[in-house]
Amino acid sequence: MLFATIGCSFTRGERLFYHRYIDDDELSQKFRPTIPIFGKVPDRDGSHMAVATKQDKRFMLDISYTGLLSKRLNCEYFTKSGDNFDNIDRHIPEWVEMSRTVPERKLDFIVLQLTEPQRDLKKFYGDDGHEFWDKLKSFSTSPEEKKKLLHHLEVEIPEQTVSKVLKTNKLCKDNDIDLFVWSWGCNSHRDGKIELSKMLKDEDFFVKIEYEGKEYISYNQMTKHYRVSINQVFDSKDTHPNKFFNRVLYDSIIRKLKEKGIIYDIPTGPKMKWNDLSWDKT
Numbered sequence: 001m002l003f004a005t006i007g008c009s010f011t012r013g014e015r016l017f018y019h020r021y022i023d024d025d026e027l028s029q030k031f032r033p034t035i036p037i038f039g040k041v042p043d044r045d046g047s048h049m050a051v052a053t054k055q056d057k058r059f060m061l062d063i064s065y066t067g068l069l070s071k072r073l074n075c076e077y078f079t080k081s082g083d084n085f086d087n088i089d090r091h092i093p094e095w096v097e098m099s100r101t102v103p104e105r106k107l108d109f110i111v112l113q114l115t116e117p118q119r120d121l122k123k124f125y126g127d128d129g130h131e132f133w134d135k136l137k138s139f140s141t142s143p144e145e146k147k148k149l150l151h152h153l154e155v156e157i158p159e160q161t162v163s164k165v166l167k168t169n170k171l172c173k174d175n176d177i178d179l180f181v182w183s184w185g186c187n188s189h190r191d192g193k194i195e196l197s198k199m200l201k202d203e204d205f206f207v208k209i210e211y212e213g214k215e216y217i218s219y220n221q222m223t224k225h226y227r228v229s230i231n232q233v234f235d236s237k238d239t240h241p242n243k244f245f246n247r248v249l250y251d252s253i254i255r256k257l258k259e260k261g262i263i264y265d266i267p268t269g270p271k272m273k274w275n276d277l278s279w280d281k282t
Contacts, residue, residue: 001073001074001075001108002075002076002077002078002105002106002107002108003069003073003075003077003078003107003108003109003110003111004077004078004079004080004095004107004109004110004111005065005066005069005077005078005079005110005111005113006079006080006081006082006087006091006092006110006111006112006113007081007087007111007112007113007114007115007184008081008082008083008113008115008116008119008184009081009240010113010115010184010219010240010241011064011065011066011079011081011111011113012060012061012064012079012081013060013061013063013064013065013066013067013246014049014060014238014240015048015049015060015230015236015238015240016059016060016063016064016240016242016243016246017052017056017057017059017060018035018038018230018234018236019059019063019242019243020055020056020059020060021035021036021037021038022035022036022234027233031235032231032232032233032234032235032236033234033235034234034235035234035235035236037051038051039235043236043237043238063243063246064246065246065247065249065250065253066079066111068246068247068250069111069250069253069254072250072254073263078095078107083115083119083120083122084114084115084117084119084120084161084164085120085123085160085161085164087112088112088161088164088165088168089164092110092112092168092171092172093171095107095110096171096172096175096177099175099177100175107177108177108178108262109177109178109179109180109257109262110172110177110178110179110180111180111181111182111207111253112165112168112179112180112181112182113181113182113183113184114161114165114181114182114183114184114196114197114200115184116184117153117154117157117158117161117196118153118157120157120161121153121157124152132149132153135149136149136150154193154194155193155194158193158194158195158196158199159194161196162194162196162199162200165181165200166203169181169203169205178205178260178262179205180205180206180207180253180256181200181203181205181206181207182206182207182209182218182219182249182252182253183196183197183200183217183218183219184218184219184220185197185217185218185219185220185221195218197217197218197221198217201217207249207252207253207256208252209222209248209249209252210248210251210252210255211226211248211251219241219245222245222248226244226245227242227244228241228242228244228245228248229241229242229245230242
């Protein structure tokens with residue numbers, strides 16, 4: 001078996017090495033502990049990543065949902081991180097072509113994580129979309145033009161993303177690869193704004209994040225109910241998913257693989273459970 005995962009830093013397991021330095025039992029306290037070593041380094045411009053060792057990064061990847069899948073399925077994998085358009089238009093087609101032409105690299109499935117649509121502004125405005133934000137914030141930009149800019153960001157780009165995901169699913173199916181999609185989601189509730197997870201939640205390939213009998217259609221939706229982000233358990237402003245969320249996501253993907261008949265029930269290790277204050281192994 002061989003699989004691939006792709007998304008943004010959420011899929012990369014960014015900052016999960018914090019868990020290497022603090023025991024799960026310490027997280028049972030009401031206060032959020034400061035991360036040793038990293039708490040002493042100002043976290044600007046990825047400075048925490050810059051002082052992370054190879055072992056830190058290995059640990060980070062091992063407890064990410066990608067690493068957990070690899071261990072459970074006892075197989076290798078490919079993984080990349082980028083923007084939605086790059087991931088969908090360039091990286092996945094490259095993997096599909098490789099899978100089609102190189103028998104030793106035949107993929108069984110691909111997991112695509114959808115990230116923020118605003119990251120694709122650079123496709124239209126260049127330079128990471130600075131021109132877009134400059135226009136939107138400028139007093140010289142008319143209200144009508146600002147409305148068009150927001151419509152492009154909040155409606156047109158998400159609509160294009162959804163269309164690309166549907167075409168990618170067909171591409172994968174045509175090449176005997178299963179596609180699974182999960183979403184970061186967004187916090188904005190602006191009227192008319194398209195939420196990718198809401199647009200795709202009823203598709204067969206969409207992975208709903210399931211925990212304790214309830215389903216969540218995005219990471220952000222789950223943050224409102226459980227401590228699933230790094231800043232919810234550590235003294236940090238970082239909002240990347242923590243160890244607990246990666247385990248829950250892994251469990252949700254495993255359920256989806258079983259539904260599709262890609263894998264069958266096999267023995268599992270201890271299940272991680274989060275209560276109001278602590279991690280428990282049950």
